[in-house]
Amino acid sequence: MALKKSDLYSSLWRSCDELRGGMDAGQYKDYILTLLFVKYVTDKAKSDPTSLIDVPVGGSFDDMVALKGDKEIGDKINKIIGRLAEANGLEKVIDLADFNDEEKLGTGKEMQDRLSKLVAIFAVLDFRGSRAEGDDLLGDAYEYLMRHFATESGKSKGQFYTPAEVSRVLAKVVGIGAATRQDHTVYDPTCGSGSLLLKVADEAPRGLTIYGQEKDNATWALAQMNMILHGYEDRDIRKGDTITSPQFTQGARLQTFDFAVANPPFSIKSWSNGLENDYGRFEFGRPPEKNGDYTFLLHILKSLKGNGKAAVILPHGVLFRGHAEANIRKELLRRGYIKGIIGLPANLFYGTGIPACIIVLDKENAHARTGVFMVDASRGFMKDGNKNRLRSQDIHKIVDVFNKQTEIERYSRMVLLHEIADPKNDYNLNIPRYIDSSEPEDIQDLHAHLHGGIPDHNLDSLNGYWEAFSSLRATLFKPNRPGYSDLAIGVAEVQQAILDSDVFQKFVMGVRGQVDDWFATHRSVLQALNPDTVPKGLIALISDDLLARFKGTPLLDEYDVYEQLMTYWHGVMHDDVFLVMNDGWCEAAKPRKNIEDKVRKLSETPDLVIGSGRSATKYKMDLIPPALVVARYFADEQAEADSLHAAAEVASRAVEEYIEEHAVEEGLLAEAMDDGKISKALASTRLKVARHEGADPEEIKVLQHLIKLYNQESVSKKDAKEAQAALDLATLKKYGDLTEPEIKQLVLDDKWHAAVADGVESEAESLTLALVARLQELGQRYAQTPGALEARLETIHARLAEHLSAMGFSR
Known part of the structure; x- marks a missing residue:
């Protein structure tokens, strides 16, 4: 039976982490990813005779497994990897990690045990069925490990990896899609481990041709392995500094490509060291010597074909810095090369915490471009440890809005070039100049403070709610005077009034109905899961449909609804799909x-x-969690067990309360106490002594009653425990009796459908609570006018005078 993917990867990381010894993550990743590579190509060679990777005799992962406990395991692993590297021309690619390094892996028995355990960890993985499509065991394992290595490596060493969420945005806005041919080319001049290139290639249904360059030798080797692991054996990834020694040239010119993506090092100061040939890259101006951001942007622009497109991650400073960079920016804008700018949240990247942006370049019809489409996505993210991460809804919204050029207030707009060129802006592209993403200021109304009433313009700003709950405004408010209204009920009653209203109940039922219709549409696809299902395609199909269905729903943001599904997918449903695909419905349901x-x-x-x-x-x-089986088949038994548990709790409280009443100092149970406590045994012992000594009859009576309460508690707990044990046993037995249709009903309807429906419904309810909070705030803000406060103060003064007079004081 397959393990859930999330459990498998987390256990893989924990195991590796415990075994790494004195190495930091930057070093340790070379060992882990090398073993992952050897394991993958070994498994693939067994199942795919057409594989381009040759696994020679004595050069497979199976040969490593045979070394368990061998005193020379480190040296022999090096030789196995060496044979595999030599057979495939991968010298200095997969053989960089020294498995016989005593300083990193220990000496003698320590190295022997560490490497034996490490090989055993990977031996349990099976990549023979891996399709390397980014949603399979291998792709997800590699992604999981790379993200953790980047996190552990710290700011100075995490630049080999672009977060997958950001990579997906670049891949989807650069212009690659269903029409992209396999002979179309994509280029990354600072490709790191190749993760960004692979995300872009993943957007092309028929694939495309990959080119990349990487300066760091170890990271270049990582990229080579990554490409092979994902089925791109014919990639072209070269070594060298892209600026001083570009490897993709045609004589004195740079080679050009259809698409380019990049996440270059930010604001590098030594970019011109050793530069001899600029290959015409600086025709619009030479970047500052101590800041290389525009160097990479100009290199990419020069590397594009006449209709080429690119997406580049750069720090926000490129949008507004002056001097040489301002001149370059002006020339690029005048020629229409900058199609759009997407502002990202701060602290997304592993190499830096500063906010960055995506600059989208497009040479096609650049001369006719009249504006730059800007998106301020800086506020959409979630916290993930000490980093920020884009959520699924953030990615989808950015891509939708940018690709459809949709203008949304405080989020996106098309900024015409004449506005950018206006002297007051002077080609400054700083996004806040053109999009004010801040929330509108909550301005206090002085007239309302003086004379009471809630300003109607404050209520008008909640129009989304009144649209969703048609008659609610008239129910909650009554006229005060022109332009002002009063709450028709008390402030404390607002929440219940909304929740009980027919319009709210109707709205919630409508939301639930939309989810029900959506799930019914896709239920047949979900129940037909099989080993050929592509999870990535499946979730794209059903999630896009859910988003589309809620596009016109008042109040609810369709991207918030979408996030409810995607959060459940990443947390639960993806694992479930993986289990069913690998084991089938019946086997996956077995305990x-x-x-x-x-x-x-x-x-x-x-x-x-x-x-x-x-x-x-x-x-x-x-x-299938046991609670689902119990809810469907043993509801009566669960109710009985719950009743017995409740009775046991009542019995326990009776004991506690009785002891608390009589165990006080000088109390009737004081003599039976031991270290502030009294058990049934202590009470029984004291009862015998009290009877023998002829103690106070009241003490004997109290002790007898306490023992009786303890006996009742014991019986209640025993009954509850036996009922629960019987229910648990019946539940376990039921798993063995479940038919495939019953399993599908439990998973599809009781688990997946119910969870998504509850999530979307909770979204509606949380928005309602926001309305309640706002109405209560407004009601309390303008509840007290100066006149009312003055009258109240006079009343208090009068009462105070009465009290003083009664006490004999005169004013």
Whole structure:
């Protein structure tokens, strides 16, 4: 039975992390990714006789597995990798990590054990069915490891990896799509580990031809392995400094490409060291000697064909810095080369925390371009540890808005070139000059403060709510005077009034109905999951349809609805799909026993425990949580167990309250206390002594009642425990009796459909709570006028005078 992908990768990372010893992540990744590479090509050679990678005798991962416990394991692994490298012309690519390095891996038995365990971790992976499409075991494992290595490497060493979310944005806005041919070319002059290039290639259904250049030798090797791992054996990735030694040239000119993407190092100061030939890149001006941002942008522009397109990540400074950079910017704008600019949130990248932007270049019809399309996406992200990350909804919104050139207030607009060229802007492209993304200021109304009433313009700003809940405004408010209204109910009653209103209930039912219709449309596709399903295509199909269905829904933002599905997909549903694809519905639904995996350091919280103590058996239900089985088949038994648990809690509280009442100092239970506590055994012992000593009859009576309460508690707990044990056993047995249609009903309807519907419904409810908060704020803000406060103050003064007079004081 397959493990869930998320469990597999997290356990893989934890295992590797524990074994790395004295190395930092920047060094350790070379060992891990080399083993991942050897394992993949070995598995692929077994299942694909046409594979371009030759796995020679004595050069496979299986040969590594045979070395477990070998005293010379480090040296022999080096030789295995050497044979594989030599057979495929991959010298200085896959053989950079020294598996016999005693300083990094330890000496003698320490190295032997460490490498044996490391090989064992990868031995459990099976890539024979991997399609390397970015949603399979290999692609996700590689992505997971690279992200963690980048996070662990710190700011100075994390630049080999562009976050996958940002890469997807570049890939989708650069212009690649269904019409892209396999002979179309894409180029990344600072390709790092190649992750950005692969995300771009993933957007071309028929593939395309990949070119890249990388300065760092180890990172270049990483990119070579990455390309092969993802099925691009015919890639062309070269070594060298792109600015001083561009490798893709045609005589004295640069080679040109259809598309280009890049995440170059920000603001590099030594870009011109060793520069001899500029290849005509600086025809619009030479960048400053101590800032290379425009150097890379101009290099990419020169590397594009006459209709070429590019997307480049650069720091925000390129949009507004002056002097030489201002002149270059002006020339690029005058010629129409800059199609658009997308402002990103700060702290997305591993190499820096500063905010960046994406500059989209397009040479096609550049002379006819009349404006620059700008997007301010700086506010859309989530926190992920010490970094920020784009959410699925952020990616989708950026791409939708940019590709469709949709103008949204405070988010995006087409800025005409004559506005940019206006002397007050002088070709400055700083996004806040053209898009004010800040929330409108909440201006206080002095007239309302003086005379009361809520300003109608404040209520008008909530028009989205009144559109969704048609008669609610008339229910909640009554006229005060022209331009002002009063709450028709108390401020504290607003929330319940909204939740109880017919229009709100109708709205929620309508939202639920939309989700129900959406799921019904795709249920047949979901229940037909099989090994040939492409999860990436599946989620794209159903998520885009959900987004489209909510586009016209008042109040709800369709991207928020979309995020509810995508969050559930990444957290639960993707794992479920993976299990069903690999094991089938019936096998995937079976409980797993013995859920501790010492090789991968995997220890899971059990979903069901049968028995107790050492004889207890722990089960994990990956696909169908026990609560779903219980809810559908054992609702009465669960209600009975819940009732018994509640009775046990009541019995326990009765004991606690009785002790609290009588165990006070000088109390009737004080003599039975031991270290501030009294158990049934202590109470029984004290009762015997009290009877023997002829103690106070009241004490004896209290002790007898306490023992009686303890006995009742014991019986209640025993009944609840037995009922729960019987229910758990029946639940476990039911798993073995489930038919495939029943399993599909539990997963499709009770799990997936219900979870998404609840998520979307919670989105509507959370927006309603925001309305409640705003109305309460407005109601409280203007509730007290100066006249009312003055009258209240006079009343308080009068009462105070009365009290003083009654006490004999006179004013």
